[in-house]
Amino acid sequence: MGTNESTENLKRTPLYDLHVELGGKMVPFAGYEMPVQYPMGILTEHQHTRSGAGLFDVSHMGQIRLRGESFAQVASALERLCPADFLSLAPGQQRYSFFTNNAAGILDDLMVTRAGKGDDADYLLMVVNASCKEQDLSHLQANLNNRCEVEPMFERALLALQGPRAAAVMQKIAPDSVNMKFMTGGPLNVGGMDCFVTRSGYTGEDGFEVSVADGEADNLARKLLGDMEVKPIGLGARDSLRLEAGLCLYGNDISETTNPVEASLVWAMQKRRREQGGFPGAGIVQRQLTEGPPRKRVGILPDGKAPARAHTEIANEHGEAIGEVTSGGFGPTVGGPVAMGYVRADLAPIGTRLQLMVRGKAMPAKVAAMPFVPHRYHR
């Protein structure tokens, strides 16, 4: 039991020593040695994030800055690669998006923030997935280099503070954070350090993501952990938290072989972009919006207690294979198994009866609304 993958050639974030000191169980993840859990354990870490405040090291993710002569120039450049409306972003506003390919497949998903207020600092800041960041950078450079400056900041650290107590904790060392709303961000002094903070996250809870210089990350993390309400949280709980929140994991729930319409991400393609297109795969997206996609990503609740993991086959009531689970496991807050996956479009309505083929046995389940645990964002 337990895998012993080689730790050779794995990178470390600026918080590596802290993870080890805290008793983090280090595992290979997206080319990094990352803590999957701390001695508290995944269940307790999950519950602590839902009731208190959890600190996550997400420094393995890629931060990229896009700069140009004007905000409009940068925003319209990025719109060539993503189906989101960036031109309408207000200063400090953040938006979820994805890079698409010509088949409308998703190359990566990302968070984009308009950093400035029409001033010199009016650029776009992106956070992309660790496993895709080199490829994303090449993609941006190849397509946007003559339109804006593409500046990787991969050495920069990123910390996420998540949970219903995150705001109270942040307020003590960054009083101005109290005025921030969900999906906004900007430069902020946190505990004496110059940071870029957004009110966002990947848990369904209120919280912040704090971008900080690599040399100050350890100091900032220790400052946050010095608060009695904050506990370190590993990748294991990060996954169960985001699954309960119904949030996609790139590589599982969305990939080059899924398009945004079937992935139920139409909400992330604003009206102007849906109508006008102008991004890779726009024709396919528009056709599927009109005709309806052949399959859809849905939430799935098994009737029993057995978790259905990724790649579990989904059948209809007659035993006919109609899809596959893309993420699944035990939801600690739900108190039972939860999953998401793709099903044939006619079986996507909430309440539809399904069967999950777990270890050769058909387990009854039903299509369920997501999120499985209500979001508690600070809007």
Next chain:
Amino acid sequence: MSEIKFSKDHEWVKLDGDTATIGITPYAQEQLGDVVFVELPDVGKMIEQGKQLATVESVKAASEVYAPVSGEVIEVNSALTDAPATVNEDALGKGWFAKMKVADKGQLSALMDEAAYQKYVEGLH
């Protein structure tokens, strides 16, 4: 008190007459983390040594539990269905998985005793 033996796959087995009680070791539960689901075999099922006896799931992943000896399943610990965390809390006691009627007691002699298993686990680090 009956002797306890251990397999390389981190199962333990205690023999009482020709009845073997089987579970997973404290090391195994520690590696798994919080156990959230246990799938037990049907009573009456014949299982060969080294074949799958049960499935144990933590938040993160599913793992197979193998039969350390061959035999017939005569009882399962159905209390684990409602309280799977018992495996974490008392792996060598209340967290047992199944009882088997052992076909060949000689199979136990090939398993490790406590000292040998301790050494084996230390060698894994």
